Amino acid sequence: MRNFFVIIIVVFFGYVMYGIFENFDGTTELSDVSKFYAAPDNVEKVNAQNIVTAVVVTYRGLDTLGEVTVLFLAAAIIAFFLKKQSETRTLRANSEIFKTAATVLYPVILVAGVYIFMNGHLTPGGGFQGGAVMASAVIVMMLAFPNKPVSKSVLGYIESTSGVVYVLLAAFGAILGAGFLDNAILPLGEFGKLFSAGAIPVIYSFVGLKVGAELSNIITKYKYVQEDVQQ
Numbered sequence: 001m002r003n004f005f006v007i008i009i010v011v012f013f014g015y016v017m018y019g020i021f022e023n024f025d026g027t028t029e030l031s032d033v034s035k036f037y038a039a040p041d042n043v044e045k046v047n048a049q050n051i052v053t054a055v056v057v058t059y060r061g062l063d064t065l066g067e068v069t070v071l072f073l074a075a076a077i078i079a080f081f082l083k084k085q086s087e088t089r090t091l092r093a094n095s096e097i098f099k100t101a102a103t104v105l106y107p108v109i110l111v112a113g114v115y116i117f118m119n120g121h122l123t124p125g126g127g128f129q130g131g132a133v134m135a136s137a138v139i140v141m142m143l144a145f146p147n148k149p150v151s152k153s154v155l156g157y158i159e160s161t162s163g164v165v166y167v168l169l170a171a172f173g174a175i176l177g178a179g180f181l182d183n184a185i186l187p188l189g190e191f192g193k194l195f196s197a198g199a200i201p202v203i204y205s206f207v208g209l210k211v212g213a214e215l216s217n218i219i220t221k222y223k224y225v226q227e228d229v230q231q
Contacts, residue, residue: 037051037054037055037059038051045184046058046183046188046197046198046200047188047189047191047196047197047198048121048122048183048196048197048200049121049122049123049191049192049196049197050120050121050122050123050124052124053120053121053126053197053200053204054121054197054200056126057121057126057181057183057200057203057204058181058182058183058200061170061173061180061181062170062180062181064181064207065166065167065170065181067128068163068166068207068210068211071211071214072159072163072210072214075214075215075217075218078218079217079218094143094144094145098143098144099144099145101144102140102141102143102144102145103144105137105140106137106140106141109133109134109136109137109140110134110137112133113130113131113132113133113134113136113137113208113212114130114134114208115130116129116130116133116208117129117130117131117204117205117207117208118130118194118201118204118205118208119194119201120200120201120204121196121197121200121201121204122192122194122196126204126207126208127203127204127205127206127207127208127210127211128207128208128211130204130208130211130212131207131208131209131210131211131212131213131214131215132211132212132215133212134208134212134216135211135212135215135216135219138150138215138216138219138220139219142219142220150216150220152217152220155213155216155217155220156213156217158209158210158212158213159209159210159213159214159217162206162207162209162210162213163206163210165206166203166206166207166210169181169185169199169202169203169206172185173185173199181199181203182199183197183198183199183200183203184198184199185198185199186198186199186202
């Protein structure tokens with residue numbers, strides 16, 4: 001009986017998807033909103049090579065601030081329940097190969113995360129993606145060295161400081177520039193270079209640090225104890 005309902009759901013889903021894609025011709029030209037963002041004069045205003053970043057950080061910066069706030073609330077709620085349900089587990093010691101690989105990869109992953117959010121105005125990526133990559137470095141080290149202490153106070157300091165600086169930059173944009181999170185509060189620089197797009201790289205850097213610290217705080221709630229034996 002359960003398999004029968006599964007088949008019915010799959011058939012219904014296939015029927016719905018067929019109706020959606022049957023007459024789909026694709027987009028042949030930009031919408032009016034996209035044309036506005038991609039217009040040469042608007043690109044010159046933000047001087048960012050990545051138009052998506054320009055839209056996310058400047059034009060809809062208030063919405064981005066809301067997304068960061070939602071992420072903070074989600075991380076706080078998850079951390080609260082993980083803390084209530086956390087348990088201590090005994091694990092066998094990891095192999096030297098795994099621990100050596102984790103030690104080598106840890107700084108590489110961190111640098112990759114920093115690269116992603118610092119170059120978000122030039123290439124695909126940004127603060128959220130770079131922060132997630134940096135948090136993955138913490139996961140690798142926790143798996144390799146479960147007994148190694150993690151300074152939650154440092155993570156909390158990075159998270160709170162990044163959030164405060166992000167809000168201050170937004171306020172400076174409204175006071176000194178043309179609007180909320182206006183990137184023109186800093187020199188726009190040369191188009192296509194690292195130091196360009198005004199405050200966008202700075203904003204995305206602090207967003208990346210905040211996201212990385214929040215995600216790292218979540219995954220460091222469980223504490224494992226490792227036995228002094230070899231696998």
